[in-house]
Amino acid sequence: MRKLVPSLLSADLWCLKDQLDVLKQYQVDTLHVDVMDGNFVPNISMGVPLVESLRKHSDFSLDVHLMIANPERFIETFREAGADLLTVHIEATYHIHRLIQQIRNVGCKAGVSLNPGTPLELIKPILHMVDLVLVMSVNPGFGGQDFLPETLSKVKMLHQWKQEREDYKYIVEVDGGINRSNVEQVLNAGAEWIVSGSGVFKGDLKTNLDQLNEILLKYN
C-alpha cells in the first residue's frame, strides 16, 4: 500500500489541531514526527511532549524519525510517550543490532534510516530485522530542501531486494524534498511510504492533499 505520511516539521503548530482534522478527512492514518537534537543534525525540533499529546488526543499512528545522537538513550521514553514506530539512523549508533532489538523489546516497530551520503551496504546486515527502511532524499536537519535524485538508486535496490528475499519485510519510506512535481519518480522507484512536509503544509493544505492523493491513487 503506497501512502502519504505528512511530516509535522512544516505544520503550523498554532493551528495544528485544525490541520490534523483536515488530514483525517483525507484518510491520512500516519504522522511523521521529526525529532532533532542539535547534535546529530544542525537543528532542534519537536520531541517527547508533542508525541505524548498526539497519542493522548488522536489515533494517528506515530512514525517517529529520531535524528539524534546515541538514540539508545531515548527508546523507552519515546515508546512511553506513544510512538508506534521508531526510526534510528545507522550513522548515529555503534551498535545497530542491539539498538533494533532494544526498539523491539519495548514493543515498537523498528526502522533504520540512512543519509544521502551513506551507502546501502551499511544497513544490509540488519535488513531482515527491520519493519521499515527510511531513505533520506535530503541531508537531514531541515524541511523545505531540494530533493536529491541520486538517492533513488537506493530506493530501487531496496525494492528489488524485497522481491528477491522472503525474509525482507521492510516498508520502503522516502523522506525529504518530495512534492507533487517529483513524487512520481519516487513512487516509480518503488517507495511505499512518502514523507512530505512542505509539500503538504506550505500553501493550501487541501489543494496539496488533493494533488498528491490524485497521483498516489494511480499507484494503489
Ligand SMILES: O=C(CO)[C@H](O)[C@H](O)COP(=O)(O)O
Ligand atoms: O526528516 C526530515 C528533515 O530532516 C523531514 O521529514 C523532511 O525534510 C520533510 O520535510 P520536506 O518534505 O519539507 O523536505
Ligand SMILES: [Fe+2]
Ligand atoms: Fe523525517
